[in-house]
Amino acid sequence: MSCYRNGIKCMLLLFFMGLAALNTYSYWRDSLNVNTLNTSMHPEVIVEQSPSTTPFQCPFESWNQVHSDIVPNENLHLEWIQNNISRRDNILESQIRLLSSFVYPDHISIITNSQRSYGQKVYCRYFNCLREEISNSSYQSIFFPMNVIRCPRRIGVKYMSISFDSEEIPQEPIPLVYRVFEVFNMNEYSRKIIDEYLRTGEIELTVIQSEYKTIDWQFHLLQINECHQRSKHHSKWVINVDIDERLVILDDKIKSVGSLLSGYNNTVAEVGFAIRRIQKTEKLPEKYESDEQIISEMEFLKYNVSSPVSWGAYKTIYRPEKIAAMYYHWAYQRYPDTVAEYVKSEIALFRHYRSTEKNILGSGWLTDPNYKNFSIVSEETKLAEKLKENVLKKIKYVYDPRVLYCEEIAEIPYEEYKEFGHDIFNCTFRNETGSNKSAD
Numbered sequence: 001m002s003c004y005r006n007g008i009k010c011m012l013l014l015f016f017m018g019l020a021a022l023n024t025y026s027y028w029r030d031s032l033n034v035n036t037l038n039t040s041m042h043p044e045v046i047v048e049q050s051p052s053t054t055p056f057q058c059p060f061e062s063w064n065q066v067h068s069d070i071v072p073n074e075n076l077h078l079e080w081i082q083n084n085i086s087r088r089d090n091i092l093e094s095q096i097r098l099l100s101s102f103v104y105p106d107h108i109s110i111i112t113n114s115q116r117s118y119g120q121k122v123y124c125r126y127f128n129c130l131r132e133e134i135s136n137s138s139y140q141s142i143f144f145p146m147n148v149i150r151c152p153r154r155i156g157v158k159y160m161s162i163s164f165d166s167e168e169i170p171q172e173p174i175p176l177v178y179r180v181f182e183v184f185n186m187n188e189y190s191r192k193i194i195d196e197y198l199r200t201g202e203i204e205l206t207v208i209q210s211e212y213k214t215i216d217w218q219f220h221l222l223q224i225n226e227c228h229q230r231s232k233h234h235s236k237w238v239i240n241v242d243i244d245e246r247l248v249i250l251d252d253k254i255k256s257v258g259s260l261l262s263g264y265n266n267t268v269a270e271v272g273f274a275i276r277r278i279q280k281t282e283k284l285p286e287k288y289e290s291d292e293q294i295i296s297e298m299e300f301l302k303y304n305v306s307s308p309v310s311w312g313a314y315k316t317i318y319r320p321e322k323i324a325a326m327y328y329h330w331a332y333q334r335y336p337d338t339v340a341e342y343v344k345s346e347i348a349l350f351r352h353y354r355s356t357e358k359n360i361l362g363s364g365w366l367t368d369p370n371y372k373n374f375s376i377v378s379e380e381t382k383l384a385e386k387l388k389e390n391v392l393k394k395i396k397y398v399y400d401p402r403v404l405y406c407e408e409i410a411e412i413p414y415e416e417y418k419e420f421g422h423d424i425f426n427c428t429f430r431n432e433t434g435s436n437k438s439a440d
């Protein structure tokens, strides 16, 4: 839905993958936020100047008074591990770096960057607000799925780490957070639009500092697992799609993806959607030049050569608590007593504006029998018009800065300008420009 609403992401950020989460299920987050406002998640620790007999006490937080002895479903996970369910080892010599850690009512998840640790033994290590290890707290756990470690809860824990034996000095702990956007590689120009979405609160960001100079597409699975764990007890549904895909609701009676999903009862763990692949024959422009350029480059206006509807690489919207392990597009393993449902393609589907470039991952699909019977399927006009306006507005807000005219400078600073010279204001006189075109 995020992609659907914010077409700009589809326009500009093709080179990394985004996973969007619906914020409709926020009881856990809300209860945490209340506490967070009261006692900060990162309390300022005031170091006393003079020696004192009363040591600093970490704040008491009602949400953080939970101790549990077990990890939910651990036996089931062990059974799946024995059968290699969802196993996909890779990058066999990588370091094991900590990415993030999330707290839920009955457990904690730690997410790492390791694609090679499936089923391995590992110790959860717990730290208080001063990053001091909580005594007698460590727990022997296991990696499942791929890069995820689950740990029981401990009272007062604020930072988590791991070690491979219980005596070893653990890695530098990372904060426990409760709150999607994941970034591996991005240039400064693209980062500007990410910052804009952060500003408006439409996304959250996880920056993955990789040890490698380059990464390949399979690192995507690390991110899928991170998004999955991040969303548990926070978002009721997670849309597991890439930035070049857009959900389209074709049935007029259904007003939003929310109302579509609310039709499914609590046993439904994932909802599958068919795909139409639309040929995206050119690259997006590197930079904003003009409104005309952006309008002519908007994918949903520019491209309309579509494959037939396909279930070949269908995509899902899923309930994070009900899924044990995700694969690229769908759940590899659901927890027991759940079902998957599939939406009829006449009701809704994803349009995938897929590159036709040669020699890239998944190239050659133009001649694939599943896709090759192409036809023209145009975008629904009303939606396209609205999306066009919103995309343009957002792009211009971020990428269309204007010239600073010296005439805008008020009298007093202007006096300083005269004293210190042109450079300190870096402005342009109207009579020097000839036009008002932006400099960049």
Ligand SMILES: *[C@@H]1O[C@H](CO)[C@@H](O)[C@H](O)[C@H]1NC(C)=O
Residues within 6 Å of the ligand: 037, 038
């Ligand atoms: C902080 O929490 C306590 C107990 O939960 C409450 O009595 C107090 O009013 C809260 N303070 C603020 C500033 O919200």
Ligand SMILES: *[C@@H]1O[C@H](CO)[C@@H](O)[C@H](O)[C@H]1NC(C)=O
Residues within 6 Å of the ligand: 082, 083, 084, 087
């Ligand atoms: C699981 O995968 C590992 C590594 O590829 C392999 O050594 C092992 O035999 C597999 N076990 C089963 C039950 O397939």
Ligand SMILES: *[C@@H]1O[C@H](CO)[C@@H](O)[C@H](O)[C@H]1NC(C)=O
Residues within 6 Å of the ligand: 136
């Ligand atoms: C350490 O924790 C375990 C399990 O929580 C408990 O059984 C044991 O008594 C504790 N030991 C000490 C010294 O507190």
Ligand SMILES: *[C@@H]1O[C@H](CO)[C@@H](O)[C@H](O)[C@H]1NC(C)=O
Residues within 6 Å of the ligand: 264, 265, 266, 267, 268, 339, 341
């Ligand atoms: C819940 O939905 C599933 C699948 O849509 C269906 O099979 C099941 O009967 C429903 N259960 C109830 C209690 O309505």
Ligand SMILES: *[C@@H]1O[C@H](CO)[C@@H](O)[C@H](O)[C@H]1NC(C)=O
Residues within 6 Å of the ligand: 373, 375
């Ligand atoms: C190709 O698509 C057209 C229009 O969608 C359809 O009428 C035709 O039967 C299809 N042909 C094949 C071989 O699938």
Ligand SMILES: *[C@@H]1O[C@H](CO)[C@@H](O)[C@H](O)[C@H]1NC(C)=O
Residues within 6 Å of the ligand: 301, 302, 303, 304, 376, 377, 378, 379
């Ligand atoms: C399909 O796209 C082409 C190129 O953008 C355009 O000229 C044509 O009018 C479109 N056709 C339909 C039916 O939307």
Ligand SMILES: *[C@@H]1O[C@H](CO)[C@@H](O)[C@H](O)[C@H]1NC(C)=O
Residues within 6 Å of the ligand: 423, 424, 426
């Ligand atoms: C003035 O702006 C230009 C273009 O953005 C920049 O390269 C330059 O460093 C600026 N000069 C000062 C003094 O800020």
Ligand SMILES: *[C@@H]1O[C@H](CO)[C@@H](O)[C@H](O)[C@H]1NC(C)=O
Residues within 6 Å of the ligand: 429, 431, 432
């Ligand atoms: C433009 O205007 C400024 C301020 O009025 C003046 O100092 C400057 O000489 C003018 N430049 C040109 C090229 O006319």
Ligand SMILES: *[C@@H]1O[C@H](CO)[C@@H](O)[C@H](O)[C@H]1NC(C)=O
Residues within 6 Å of the ligand: 434, 435, 436, 437
């Ligand atoms: C420059 O901007 C002013 C208002 O800021 C406008 O009146 C004028 O027409 C613009 N000139 C050009 C050449 O675009």
